[in-house]
Structure formats: structure tokens, C-alpha cells
Amino acid sequence: MGWFKDLLGTSNWQTSAPTPEVAGGPLGLAQGKAIRFDSTLGLLLDGSTSVQVPDAQAIWSAGWIDLGQSNKLHRYYLNNEDFWVQIHVTGDDQVESVTLFNYLNYVTVNSDAELQRLAGPNSLIGLPSYTHDGVVFTREWGTEQGQTELVPLTEQVINPDESYTIEHHSMLYARDTGLTDRRELLLFSVEQDEEGTVSLSTSLGISLYTTDLSTI
Numbered sequence: 001m002g003w004f005k006d007l008l009g010t011s012n013w014q015t016s017a018p019t020p021e022v023a024g025g026p027l028g029l030a031q032g033k034a035i036r037f038d039s040t041l042g043l044l045l046d047g048s049t050s051v052q053v054p055d056a057q058a059i060w061s062a063g064w065i066d067l068g069q070s071n072k073l074h075r076y077y078l079n080n081e082d083f084w085v086q087i088h089v090t091g092d093d094q095v096e097s098v099t100l101f102n103y104l105n106y107v108t109v110n111s112d113a114e115l116q117r118l119a120g121p122n123s124l125i126g127l128p129s130y131t132h133d134g135v136v137f138t139r140e141w142g143t144e145q146g147q148t149e150l151v152p153l154t155e156q157v158i159n160p161d162e163s164y165t166i167e168h169h170s171m172l173y174a175r176d177t178g179l180t181d182r183r184e185l186l187l188f189s190v191e192q193d194e195e196g197t198v199s200l201s202t203s204l205g206i207s208l209y210t211t212d213l214s215t216i
Helices: 041-045 112-119
Strands: 034-037 057-068 071-078 083-090 094-109 129-132 135-139 151-158 163-176 183-192 198-208 213-215
Touching: 071 151, 094 112, 094 183, 112 183, 112 198, 135 183
Parallel strands: none
Antiparallel strands: 034 057, 034 213, 057 071, 057 151, 071 083, 083 094, 094 198, 129 135, 135 163, 151 163, 163 183, 183 198
């Protein structure tokens, strides 16, 4: 259904990146490096999105997801745990989209009943639209008229202390902000770690240009 191309935002990028490796990923980002955002970005976004732009931050951990068909996601989790950056690449690591996310909520799920209530058939996640803080977002994945299933994704993560795997079941919503090529994204993800702990994370993101950030 073409969801690779729309996985997290628009596909406007024309910047090539090196082969993704632990030591150096797209746009030079990697665990142990730091990200600096353009100083005018916060002012530009003000009034169009509630996504906050952090000060320069070190990257604490890095994750990657192989989507198949030469599509990959690289995720960079910052020292300030409220923020993370995702880069979608295709083919020879052509950068397709860059997204800055703010974590809105992160809750541990203690039972199957709670999971069904929060992210299952008894929830609003997976329906064609979702209203967050009075703003309506449209579902990006799935073509069903009613509720659709969450998308499974497997993420490999490294940080200075360990490496591990997280299983995700995710759903993405989006809306136009009125700014050119900048969409606001609402991502829900049911996550299970290697120890079997299940949680539900909610993240709000904004599409970035490659020139909006740099490494330090």
C-alpha cells in the first residue's frame, strides 16, 4: 500500500548518506555524537505545532529498523529522554525523511486487558482519524474503513552499556501544519523488550529538512 514511502512524513530529501553503521549513520549521526538544531527552527514552528525543539543534545542510543525493499529507519535517542530523531533511508542510503519527535507519554502495560483497552479493539488507535488535544490527525497506515491492525516493526538498539531488541506494533497519524513540507505526526507504539515488558509510547513529531540539524 506504499506505506514505506510515507512511513514517517514527506519524501522530499535529496541528500545521500553513508552506508549505515554503528559508527556513522545518515547525516553523520551516530551513538556518541551530538545533534544541534538550527537556532531559528523553534521560532519557525511556533504556532504551527506543539513539538518542542531541544538545545544541542548528545545521542545516548541508536536504533535501526529494516523495513525490507531497501527501506530502513534509523532512530537516535537523545540524552534528554523527551526527544528522539528518526531518519528514513532507501536504496543507497538516500535520505527520504527526517523527523524530530517529542515523547508525549510512556506507560507500562500490566495485563492483556489493559493492552486491549489502551491499544486494542477497545481503543481509538487504528481508527481512520484520531483527535489529540483537539487537533484531528488522519491515519497513514491501513486502508480499512474501520480500525486497522498495528504495523509490526523490529528495532535493534545500542547504547554505551548494552545492545538489545525491541518489538514494536505501531500506528502513525499525520496532519498538515500549513508550513511547506512540514507535517505533524502522531505515532503510537506498543513495545515489548527482551524481558517481556510491554509498554505503550506516544510521540508527536514534525518533519524536518536535512538543513535543520547538524552534528557536533
